[in-house]
Amino acid sequence: MTSQHETRVLLVGDYPPPNGGVATHVEELFRAVRGRGGVCEVLDIGKGQLPAAGVIPAGSVPRFSALLGSYAARGFRIHVHTSGSNPKSWMLAQACAAAGRVSGGALITLHSGLGPAWLLAKRSRRTMAKAVLAQFARVIAVSGEIRDALAQCGVAGVDVVPAFSHEFIKPGPPPEALATLRAGASPLYCAMIAPRPEYGQGILLRAFADVRVKIPAAALALYGPGSDSVREDGVHPFGELHRSQALAVMAACDIFVRPTLADGDSVSVREALALGRRVVATSVGHRPPGVRLVPPGDARALADALIASSAEPAGSPEATGPDGLERILSLYGVTACAASAAS
Template identity: 45%
Template sequence: MRLALVGNWPRPYGGVAVHVAALARAARARGVDVRVLDIGRGDHSGDGVRPARGALRYAAALGGAAAEGRLLHVHTSGANVKSWLVALAASRARRGAAPLGVLTLHSGSAPAWLRGGPARRALAAAACAGFGRILAVNDEIAAALGASGVPRARIAVVPPYSPALLEPRRPPPGLAAFRTSHVPLLAAALPPGRIYGADLLLPAFRALRARHPRAGLVAFGEGTEALTGDAVLGLGELDHPAALAVLEAADVFARPTRADGDAVTVREALALGRAVVASTVGHRPAGCLLFPPGDAAALAARLEDAVAGAPPAARPRDDDPFDAIFAVYRVLWTRARGAPAEAAAPAR
């Protein structure tokens, strides 16, 4: 099987980039010939990764992958016109007897964007028509696609998580000393943008610290190095092993987002046995302490609940969602060659 993954590649280390990198590792481990077309800001090249940012380079990279008969798997947000044009171009790139591709939509903002007008829904339906399977990371995205005219039978809900994401940890400088002097310790991924809820978490943390003077907060993500204070450690952007080390060191992981798909960091924190406080947006796995999005007071109360409670047991999944993805690949690859195709693994 020959595969081309289209999406962001770390660095930066966003959820989509981490997912694509883990999926590429899993493909190689399964003996799949995989290439990555990096359409993200990193603009990486080498080791099976080809830079594909910008219309001309993307067209050239798509053409090269299509000429090799690769199965294209596009990872995008679905939350803006550019995202859907990326998907539309890939859906039209297939040549001859090459297999139909796969499209995964990751952003919790996609449903609201699709509700923005019939032209948006028509663009989404046109892009989806050229793929063999559409994967949504939560039920809300799947429902929005169905309302846009994408046949529900062609949509599957598959989480973007896999146990393969829990690679060996590598603590960043300063974490161990900060952990020793701060109890309880909170962690949060706070990239730029109001959607991630830094404006909610910081006052909620101050309220928590009024009751727990030794409490600390470790924040990571682009721009967090600017966060200051004797109880806040801003680490900036971290590679994935370092981010996992932060999750593992913390007592509580906070996810105060105003929109979400199915946050990889939430699932990672739960798998590492950490308490998770998260807003009620997107899909939240069982075991999270939830609060209404945008409510800093409710967030503060839930943080207090998390600190007061016993740490949860680790919650490893009984299944690996990557198995469902590779089952989809096998069906499409086999079908393109005219052989009977096995049934794809069921969705979540």
């Protein structure tokens, strides 16, 4: 096995900002490898692309290709994180698979709950996925639903590893106005949204309006890209937050809401359970035990569940299943040690 000090990993994927989803997972892996003595860098293909120590903006396609080839030639193990739900994602996967052949075989993690429906809609997509993934040394899915869709494409041996770790769940300083909001709300709900249809923002706001009719003191804290443009009674938008601030909002709320229409394995749901919050979420993707489930796209059912949850006793920190971090690190050849990125 490769020793910790010889480990060289290139993570290809989104990196904060913005926070959430793939970007959060990539940042956690980056910090964990470095905290355990390995060499790790990130080729950031996300929207932020802000240079930071060890994080390199991918830039244009020619620049990305040159950087990817350079890292592979220097022996970096390539691990690409992508949705698997559109042609661009699979073009990225193919490029990383090809580069990975130079450095011992690449890894891929497929994250999106939209991926299964997209792949299974056309035979050509299933054929393409099988051909691309056959070139990887390891294929990882964040949920059983994604793994099962890949099996229908003819891809066997897929590992299911949640994109979640307890190691980095450490709420930081809260955003301004959170203390005042918390003091005046009973109950306080919170949710992370983004300006994409699958996040279910409209459904959430309709459901919360119904909740306010019956519980006038209820409030909803929103955070995430585009949340600062929401103007509704009882809704308090915080905009895009750093992860530690988002965790502070989550820790202060009574009930975390995940109204998505599609999901892989939501990191935020697992974070909320680990912080002892009650969770109401749609029955899509993978949901850990302890979540109150509602049908996706049903504002009335969501409102009823939010009201019912408000009458339940406060939760306690929940075990949310296996920690995916150590499994991924073991694939890199990194073993646990006392020094960690969270210390």
